[in-house]
Amino acid sequence: MKYVLIGAGSRGTIYGSWAHQHNIEIAAIAEIRPDRLEFAAKEWNVPSERCFTDPDDLFALGKIADAAIIATMDQDHFGHVMKALDCGYDILLEKPISPNPKECIAIEKKANALGKKITVCHVLRYTNFFSKLREILRSGELGKIVAIKHAENIGNFHMAHSFVRGNWRNDQLSSPIIMQKSCHDLDILLWLTDSHCTRVAAFGSLSYFKEENAPAGSSDRCCNCAAADSCRFNAYSAYGPILGQWPADVVCLEQTPEALDRALKTGPYGRCVYRCDNNVCDHMSMILEFENGITATFSLHAQSTNIHRDIHIMCEDGEIWADDAKREIIISRFIGSEAEDVVTRTIKVQTNDSGHGGGDSGIMEDFTASLTSNCAESRSSISRSVESHLMACAIEKARLTGKVIELNAFRKSLT
Numbered sequence: 309m310k311y312v313l314i315g316a317g318s319r320g321t322i323y324g325s326w327a328h329q330h331n332i333e334i335a336a337i338a339e340i341r342p343d344r345l346e347f348a349a350k351e352w353n354v355p356s357e358r359c360f361t362d363p364d365d366l367f368a369l370g371k372i373a374d375a376a377i378i379a380t381m382d383q384d385h386f387g388h389v390m391k392a393l394d395c396g397y398d399i400l401l402e403k404p405i406s407p408n409p410k411e412c413i414a415i416e417k418k419a420n421a422l423g424k425k426i427t428v429c430h431v432l433r434y435t436n437f438f439s440k441l442r443e444i445l446r447s448g449e450l451g452k453i454v455a456i457k458h459a460e461n462i463g464n465f466h467m468a469h470s471f472v473r474g475n476w477r478n479d480q481l482s483s484p485i486i487m488q489k490s491c492h493d494l495d496i497l498l499w500l501t502d503s504h505c506t507r508v509a510a511f512g513s514l515s516y517f518k519e520e521n522a523p524a525g526s527s528d529r530c531c532n533c534a535a536a537d538s539c540r541f542n543a544y545s546a547y548g549p550i551l552g553q554w555p556a557d558v559v560c561l562e563q564t565p566e567a568l569d570r571a572l573k574t575g576p577y578g579r580c581v582y583r584c585d586n587n588v589c590d591h592m593s594m595i596l597e598f599e600n601g602i603t604a605t606f607s608l609h610a611q612s613t614n615i616h617r618d619i620h621i622m623c624e625d626g627e628i629w630a631d632d633a634k635r636e637i638i639i640s641r642f643i644g645s646e647a648e649d650v651v652t653r654t655i656k657v658q659t660n661d662s663g664h665g666g667g668d669s670g671i672m673e674d675f676t677a678s679l680t681s682n683c684a685e686s687r688s689s690i691s692r693s694v695e696s697h698l699m700a701c702a703i704e705k706a707r708l709t710g711k712v713i714e715l716n717a718f719r720k721s722l723t
């Protein structure tokens with residue numbers, strides 16, 4: 309088995325390393341940054357004649373592997389996927405498919421017309437946690453789902469790293485946060501409800517990470533900031549103690565105090581969180597309606613200590629509370645008319661240590677197996693994944709216009 313990799317950044321490295329550890333050859337790499345390209349080539353023994361800084365040079369070789377992994381940035385996916393399909397590759401594609409809904413549909417159409425498999429990295433579908441939740445709901449033990457309260461708690465430091473200083477800070481450079489961060493959540497809601505979304509309403513803004521909240525005396529970089537010692541977003545105290553771990557490993561390739569210091573003096577991650585070119589929301593509240601009558605509220609917010617998702621599912625005959633960070637699902641079944649007339653049990657879900665609660669290795673196992681068998685459509689096939697992306701676009705439209713958006717009409721407006 310052989311893969312080619314386009315984009316050897318954080319995500320590409322996770323998938324490339326998984327492949328290498330499972331005796332899958334990385335036949336070629338395209339990565340625009342020479343330092344990353346060299347690092348990846350060395351890690352996975354890729355010969356220099358198969359290492360490119362321009363993906364077009366890789367595509368010019370035609371189909372030289374069983375599949376292509378595309379892990380470049382959001383707005384580059386479309387161009388890279390279309391060329392990979394032309395070469396004849398099946399593809400593992402990082403989410404978002406594209407921030408542009410018309411491009412999402414065009415990719416789906418082309419892949420289906422060519423009979424090529426695209427698995428979108430909706431990694432949560434491959435976690436034991438969400439799989440268990442779905443199994444409980446589908447067992448019928450609590451009757452049908454009636455309503456859902458879902459929250460994505462980004463974590464205030466994660467927000468500062470990824471969505472204020474980092475790659476996804478500005479929707480013109482990547483995608484709106486509802487697409488970038490939460491196409492996962494919308495996809496999970498579709499998977500759990502086993503339905504289609506009919507209408508959405510949304511509210512939200514960038515409230516906190518802006519200049520008016522900067523501490524007195526602060527400056528545009530932590531390295532020369534008089535307020536750094538008392539600032540909780542001081543980049544030196546945030547990244548210094550965790551060298552070698554995420555997200556310090558995103559800041560610089562070489563994980564030494566000297567390399568970190570250089571990166572914080574000149575790179576994006578040493579900037580003041582109150583003075584970046586960020587524009588994505590740091591909180592959003594949404595209302596969703598599904599075809600089978602289920603209603604859901606969804607809150608996406610930066611203002612939390614920890615990074616976790618929690619979901620409360622109200623069913624006809626009971627309710628479920630689940631938290632992915634605690635790896636815990638609490639199920640209460642109603643058995644009488646009194647508040648105490650419930651039977652409650654708690655499930656502790658086992659997960660492995662790979663990223664996203666086991667989802668990163670889960671998707672690689674599934675994708676790799678799908679290439680060698682005539683197995684059914686993947687859990688996160690392109691056709692299953694486009695809907696969450698259209699939902700994200702409709703939600704952003706609802707937020708910007710203040711209107712309720714109907715998904716059918718929204719989809720029609722794209723053709």
Ligand SMILES: NC(=O)c1ccc[n+]([C@@H]2O[C@H](COP(=O)([O-])OP(=O)(O)OC[C@H]3O[C@@H](n4cnc5c(N)ncnc54)[C@H](O)[C@@H]3O)[C@@H](O)[C@H]2O)c1
Nearest residue numbers: 315316317318319338339340341379380381382402403429
């Ligand atoms: N599935 C998930 O849960 C998840 C989590 C984080 C990020 N992502 C997505 O994965 C993608 C990559 O994110 P990342 O965190 O790895 O970012 P990253 O910046 O670490 O990696 C992107 C890599 O692509 C390279 N690149 C940029 N333009 C290129 C080009 N034209 N040709 C070749 N290489 C190019 C960059 O140099 C970089 O190394 C993004 O679309 C992001 O939204 C998904």
